[in-house]
Amino acid sequence: MTLEENQFVAPGAAVLTLADDSILEISVPLDSREARNWLRFKDEGANPADAWFRDLEPVPVEIRWTEDPEGHVWEGIAHRVEKFDEQTRTVTVAVRILGGNAQRRDADSLPLVQGMFCEVRIPGKAIEGAYRIPASAVSFDGLAYLAVDGRLKTIRLTRAINIGEEAVITEGLNPGDILVTTRLVNPLENTALEIVNSTSSQSGGAPGGPAEPVPATEGGAATP
Numbered sequence: 001m002t003l004e005e006n007q008f009v010a011p012g013a014a015v016l017t018l019a020d021d022s023i024l025e026i027s028v029p030l031d032s033r034e035a036r037n038w039l040r041f042k043d044e045g046a047n048p049a050d051a052w053f054r055d056l057e058p059v060p061v062e063i064r065w066t067e068d069p070e071g072h073v074w075e076g077i078a079h080r081v082e083k084f085d086e087q088t089r090t091v092t093v094a095v096r097i098l099g100g101n102a103q104r105r106d107a108d109s110l111p112l113v114q115g116m117f118c119e120v121r122i123p124g125k126a127i128e129g130a131y132r133i134p135a136s137a138v139s140f141d142g143l144a145y146l147a148v149d150g151r152l153k154t155i156r157l158t159r160a161i162n163i164g165e166e167a168v169i170t171e172g173l174n175p176g177d178i179l180v181t182t183r184l185v186n187p188l189e190n191t192a193l194e195i196v197n198s199t200s201s202q203s204g205g206a207p208g209g210p211a212e213p214v215p216a217t218e219g220g221a222a223t224p
Helices: 033-039
Strands: 023-031 060-065 075-083 090-098 119-123 129-135 142-148 151-156 160-161 165-172
Touching: 023 033, 023 075, 023 119, 033 090, 033 160, 060 090
Parallel strands: none
Antiparallel strands: 023 090, 060 075, 060 119, 075 090, 129 165, 142 151, 160 165
16 A cells, blocks of 8 residues: 555555565566577467567576575476567566465575565576586687697687586587696697696586586596
8 A cells, every 4th residue: 555544645646556476477688699599489389470479488497586595496487578678689588486386485484575686597498419618718709728639729619608607618629629628828839738637528418408518627538
């Protein structure tokens, strides 16, 4: 209520706001390039006569309260695309949570309510044959270094996305490559190398997230 007893009300003034808390929604803005690369749309769903996004796949979405990301976790679904902002070049996705799923789970937890700042994790498309490497091992313009026959070789990698302090690489690495993860200063091509730490690793498809490939790290040899 926005009124007090015996208060006069002008025509058109807001008197009462009603809210249906049986269904909650979180609006999540995404960079349009990330939305194009990672959002999972249905093959069918949009009206052919409408110039709008196809329906999203209703994938489970993880919601974490930023004040307690480990203790307060809820599950919702990716519901629809709300809008496209031409100024910020963002696509806003509506994540829907049923009221029952937003309730507290024990006496020490809080329910998910309006006004909470949350982190939302939306599973994206899978990546086949990708590698997860330390982000510091690849430069801003995609350059990285391999140890080939004990010597330094410069290569160019295609980075799909960064996840925390790691980069997901889709092109440029092959099984058996030994990636140099030590940050180099003024590297010279064909410089003789001494490999201090070499760890074997694997590549594989991502099982549902924006990318969850198995890492090729620590100057390790990438294997199938």
